[in-house]
Amino acid sequence: xxxxxxxxxxxxxxxxxxxxxxxxxxxxxxxxxxxxxxxxxxxxxxxxxxxxxxxxxxxxxxxxxxxxxxxxxxxxxxxxxxxxxxxxxxxxxxxxxxxxxxxxxxxxxxxxxxxxxxxxxxxxxxxxxxxxxxxxxxxxxxxxxxxxxxxxxxxxxxxxxxxxxxxxxxxxxxxxxxxxxxxxxxxxxxxxxxxxxxxxxxxxxxxxxxxxxxxxxxxxxxxxxxxxxxxxxxxxxxxxxxxxxxxxxxxxxxxxxxxxxxxxxxxxxxxxxxxxxxxxxxxxxxxxxxxxxxxxxxxxxxxxxxxxxxxxxxxxxxxxxxxxxxxxxxxxxxxxxxxxxxxxxxxxxxxxxxxxxxxxxxxxxxxxxxxxxxxxxxxxxxxxxxxxxxxxxxxxxxxxxxxxxxxxxxxx
Numbered sequence: 001x002x003x004x005x006x007x008x009x010x011x012x013x014x015x016x017x018x019x020x021x022x023x024x025x026x027x028x029x030x031x032x033x034x035x036x037x038x039x040x041x042x043x044x045x046x047x048x049x050x051x052x053x054x055x056x057x058x059x060x061x062x063x064x065x066x067x068x069x070x071x072x073x074x075x076x077x078x079x080x081x082x083x084x085x086x087x088x089x090x091x092x093x094x095x096x097x098x099x100x101x102x103x104x105x106x107x108x109x110x111x112x113x114x115x116x117x118x119x120x121x122x123x124x125x126x127x128x129x130x131x132x133x134x135x136x137x138x139x140x141x142x143x144x145x146x147x148x149x150x151x152x153x154x155x156x157x158x159x160x161x162x163x164x165x166x167x168x169x170x171x172x173x174x175x176x177x178x179x180x181x182x183x184x185x186x187x188x189x190x191x192x193x194x195x196x197x198x199x200x201x202x203x204x205x206x207x208x209x210x211x212x213x214x215x216x217x218x219x220x221x222x223x224x225x226x227x228x229x230x231x232x233x234x235x236x237x238x239x240x241x242x243x244x245x246x247x248x249x250x251x252x253x254x255x256x257x258x259x260x261x262x263x264x265x266x267x268x269x270x271x272x273x274x275x276x277x278x279x280x281x282x283x284x285x286x287x288x289x290x291x292x293x294x295x296x297x298x299x300x301x302x303x304x305x306x307x308x309x310x311x312x313x314x315x316x317x318x319x320x321x322x323x324x325x326x327x328x329x330x331x332x333x334x335x336x337x338x339x340x341x342x343x344x345x346x347x348x349x350x351x352x353x354x355x356x357x358x359x360x361x362x363x364x365x366x367x368x369x370x371x372x373x374x375x376x377x378x379x380x381x382x383x384x385x386x387x388x389x390x391x392x393x394x395x396x397x398x399x400x401x402x403x404x405x406x407x408x409x410x411x412x
Contacts, residue, residue, distance in 0.1 A: 004155055008147035015143040023132045031125055035099060038118060041066075042097040042106035045114035059114050066116035069105075077113060157190045164193075174201050221257040225250050277314040277392060284311055284340045291322060291338070299330055309342035313412075317388050321396070322347070324385040325408045333405055343412055350405035359406075362398055 045059040049068070060066050069077040097106045102122055105115035160177045168174060176194040228246040236243035288307035295303045303326055311318060322338070325347040329336040333351025354362075361367045363386040389396040394410050401407045 003158070004148060004151040007151045008144055011147040012140060012144040016140055019136050019139055023136060027125075027128060027132060030128055034121055034124060038099075038104045038121065039097040041116075042104055042114060046095060046097075046106045046108060049108045049112050049114060050110070063116045063118075066114065069113040069115060071107075071111045071113070157187060161190055161193055174204075218257070221253040224253045228253075277317060279313055280315060282311040282313065282315050282318060284309055284342070287311075287315075287319065287322075288338070288340060291319070291326065294323075295326060295330065299327075301330060301336075303330070303336050303338060305338040305340065307338075307340040311340070311342055311345075313392055313394070317392050318345075318410075321385045321388045321394075321410060324381045325410075328381055329406075329408070335405075345410050347408045348401050348405065350401065352406075353404050354400065354406065359398055359400070363396070 041062050045062055045066075048059045059068060067079045069079055072078050094107050094109045097104065099121075102117050102119045103115050104118060105113055107113040157177070164175060164177045174197050176197050177190055228249045232243060232246035232250075236246055284307035288305040292303055292305055295301060322345065326336060326338065329347055329349040329351075333349035335350045337348045339346045339348070363382045365380060365383040367383075386396055389410055394412055396408070396410045398406050398408050
């Protein structure tokens, strides 16, 4: 059963309950008022008859076609001065008005009764019930048809969403749906679907770029390794110099491919599985000394670092992030300087001037500036730094350093 049919049936069922309740109450109230007006006549007659039995002629005038009856010895009721009242052999509670068939009757304790036949009451009640039934059926039908139409119009975006999803399933091509100007729940759902499609498209584009970039990055070292392997097979067995050169190059390319590409990619792939990291108080002066010693030993360059206070966070994450920033600065710029405070750390340098588009893509995977497209890196360092920062709830970014160069920063 379709959703619009379920909603229409639910609305019709609710309307059915309201109609039955309202019509039932209206019919009972109408019946009570109609009958009670006749009972008032019976009570007047009872009062007159109990006051004096000689008032029989007076009570007859209370209602047309009314009669005074008296109980016979055999228990049947008969019209006073007339024939037996057919159909009036019934029990009567003394002093209480009663409706039996079309007869309204009331009996006194002295063996008299007063009654009159009024078929119009039954006809009125039947007519009223018929009108209620007709109105009820029309209202139910109109409610069901109207509900179907209203729900159909209201769920139009859902039908578009369903058709769009079917086309996506059939063709495999992502597409969005048009969202109307109405700010209702269905429009919100459609807008959420469009946003989801946008994210999926972005993820697919990123995946395609990732595969293309990995293929491109792997192609060069593998080509070099293959070339030196062929050289080794052809000349290396008889020429030790060729053999040693080929082995050295194969080892160099293999190590560079592992350290610059494979290991960073594995490191990036592990980040989504990490749920939380431990936090501790990091003495920035101590960390600065370790970083200065490390880069002096690895790069043969002194990196001035000004540090004060403590940084609250994961020590290995902060050290990994700073190593990436400083290494990247030493590799592509000069005059690298670091400032470390408890809430903000900056790495400044003087180097290439970047435009806004280039700076906006610095933290993308495999992105490298044109002038940096040598074989000294894979373009994954800053992407790893971004993942490390996100994992710890930090913010990383970059802006221009006057008159040239860049400032890379991390803040809490």
